[in-house]
Amino acid sequence: MAEPVEIEGRGLHSGVATKLRFLPAAAGSGIRFIRVDLPGRPALPARVDLALGGEPDPRRTTLSMGPAVIGTVEHVLAAAAGLGIDNLDIEIDSEEPCEPDGSARPFVDLFLRAGVKELPDLRHYFEVRQPISFEEGGAQRVILPHDGMKVSFTIDYRSPLIGTQYASFELDSDFFVNDLASARTFAMLEDVEGLRESGLIKGGSLANAVVVTPDEIRSDEPLRFGNEFVRHKILDLIGDLSLLGMPLKGHVIAVRGGHAANVQLVKRIRDEAVKSYRWRSPGQESISLDINAILEIMPHRYPMLLVDRIVELVDGKRVVGIKNVTINEPFFQGHFPGHPIMPAVLVVEAMAQAGGVLLLNTVERPETKLMYFLGIDNAKFRKPVLPGDTLRFELELVNLKRKFCKMRGKAFIGDDLAAEADLLSTIVDKPGAE
Numbered sequence: 001m002a003e004p005v006e007i008e009g010r011g012l013h014s015g016v017a018t019k020l021r022f023l024p025a026a027a028g029s030g031i032r033f034i035r036v037d038l039p040g041r042p043a044l045p046a047r048v049d050l051a052l053g054g055e056p057d058p059r060r061t062t063l064s065m066g067p068a069v070i071g072t073v074e075h076v077l078a079a080a081a082g083l084g085i086d087n088l089d090i091e092i093d094s095e096e097p098c099e100p101d102g103s104a105r106p107f108v109d110l111f112l113r114a115g116v117k118e119l120p121d122l123r124h125y126f127e128v129r130q131p132i133s134f135e136e137g138g139a140q141r142v143i144l145p146h147d148g149m150k151v152s153f154t155i156d157y158r159s160p161l162i163g164t165q166y167a168s169f170e171l172d173s174d175f176f177v178n179d180l181a182s183a184r185t186f187a188m189l190e191d192v193e194g195l196r197e198s199g200l201i202k203g204g205s206l207a208n209a210v211v212v213t214p215d216e217i218r219s220d221e222p223l224r225f226g227n228e229f230v231r232h233k234i235l236d237l238i239g240d241l242s243l244l245g246m247p248l249k250g251h252v253i254a255v256r257g258g259h260a261a262n263v264q265l266v267k268r269i270r271d272e273a274v275k276s277y278r279w280r281s282p283g284q285e286s287i288s289l290d291i292n293a294i295l296e297i298m299p300h301r302y303p304m305l306l307v308d309r310i311v312e313l314v315d316g317k318r319v320v321g322i323k324n325v326t327i328n329e330p331f332f333q334g335h336f337p338g339h340p341i342m343p344a345v346l347v348v349e350a351m352a353q354a355g356g357v358l359l360l361n362t363v364e365r366p367e368t369k370l371m372y373f374l375g376i377d378n379a380k381f382r383k384p385v386l387p388g389d390t391l392r393f394e395l396e397l398v399n400l401k402r403k404f405c406k407m408r409g410k411a412f413i414g415d416d417l418a419a420e421a422d423l424l425s426t427i428v429d430k431p432g433a434e
Helices: 074-082 105-114 173-180 189-197 228-244 259-276 291-297 344-360
Strands: 005-010 017-024 031-035 043-045 063-065 068-070 088-092 125-127 132-136 139-144 149-156 164-170 186-188 210-212 248-255 287-289 309-314 318-324 369-381 390-401 404-413 416-429
Touching: 005 105, 017 105, 031 068, 043 063, 074 105, 074 173, 074 228, 105 173, 132 259, 139 259, 149 228, 164 173, 164 228, 173 228, 186 189, 186 228, 189 210, 228 248, 228 259, 248 259, 287 291, 291 309, 291 344, 309 344, 318 344, 344 369, 344 390, 344 404, 344 416, 390 416
Parallel strands: 031 088, 125 248, 149 248, 186 210
Antiparallel strands: 005 017, 017 088, 031 043, 063 068, 132 139, 139 248, 149 164, 287 309, 309 318, 318 390, 369 416, 390 404, 404 416
16 A cells, blocks of 8 residues: 555444554565554464454454454455555554445545555465365365456355355456445344344444345345345455465355355465465566475475475476585585585485476476486586585476476586586386375
8 A cells, every 4th residue: 555544433243433544564564453452562464374264253254363353354355455455554443343334345445545556576476276175064165277366156045035146257456346345245134133142243234234134135225236245255255365365366166155164265275385385476487485395396305305495496497496505414424524515416416306396397296206317417516515505506497308308407606606417307106106
C-alpha cells in the first residue's frame, strides 16, 4: 500500500467496536495483524500454521499465536490478495476486524483510496506442478496445474432459494474488484439462533449479512449478483488461500464446505511446497531450492550430500549450486592432518550432485530415481578448496538424450575458478521404488 488508512466498526461475531490501521510494509514482510491492545503488541503473520480454520467456529478463519487471537480474517485477507497486496501491517485493537457490509468491498475501496505501490523486489508465487487434494465430510478441494489463477466452486443447499450453484472464474485484480469483492456473507435462518446461543454474530445484522429463510431472502438490499452465495464462497476461499503467504498459480476446484476445508487445502499446498520448493517469480524462468527440497530430489545423505543450496535452476538448461565447506567435514580428518584440503574427487562429486538436481528435475517423481556417473572428461583443478570456502557450482546442460546427459561444470571460490569438468550421467530407477 502507498499510504496508511484506517477504518472503524464492530466485529461480526464479537460485536466489539474495533479500529484497524493499514500500514505500508517492507518487501518480504508479508501480511501481519498487530494486536495493539495487548502487552508487547504481538504480531500475527497471516500464515496457515497459525490458522484455526473451522475452529472454534466453522464459519470463519481465526489466527492464534499464544494469547493473541484474531478472528474472521478472511475478508480483509481476500481484499489484499485480490488487489495483489503482498506486504501489509494491520494494527487492530480487538480480537476481530470490523464487518461493515459482510463482503470485502469496504476494505477494497479503502485500499484503492490509499493506493497500491509496486515494490522493486520480485514477487514469489507457488506454481502447482501436480494435483493436490483434500476431502472430508462431503467437502472436496483439488488444485491442478494451470497457467494463471482459476477457481471453480460448487455449493449445494437444501434451501430452494439457494439450491445448487456453480461458478468458475479466471482471477485477476479487475475481476476481483468488479465481480467478487461485493459478494456478502450469508446464513440460514435455522442456524442464526444457534450461533447466537454460542455467543457469536453479536455484531450481525441485515446490514452485514444475508439471511435465508424457508420463504425469502432477507437483507437490507437486494442480492448483488444472481449467484451471490457461491461468489461469496469464492471470496472466502481467496482469503484463506492467501494464508500460504504468496500467490498461487493453479486451478482450485471446490465442492461444498467452507473455511475448514480451505485451510486444510492450504496446509496440503504448504506441505508440497516444502517438499518441492518450486518458488518462482513472474517473468523469472529460474527457481531456487533449499536443503529440504534438495533432500526430496537427491538420494544422498550425510556425509555424502555435498550441495547445501540451489540458487538458480532453469529447467533443462542450467543450475547454480552452493556448497559451504567447513572444518567439520569428515574428510578433513585424514586429508590432510594439519593441512586440510577438500579432496579433488569430492569437488567433482559435489559438482555432479548439483548437476544431478538439474537432471532429476527433468523427470517425474525424482525421489524414485538415481543418477549414475558414466564419465568424467577434461577435469582440471586450479585452486585448492579449504575450510571456510564457499563453492559455487555452475553447470550447463550440453546434451540430453532420453536418460543420458552431458553437462559442462565449473566450480568457483568467489570469482576464482577452482575446478572444471565435463560430466556424463544417466538416470536409473531406484531399487524398490514403485
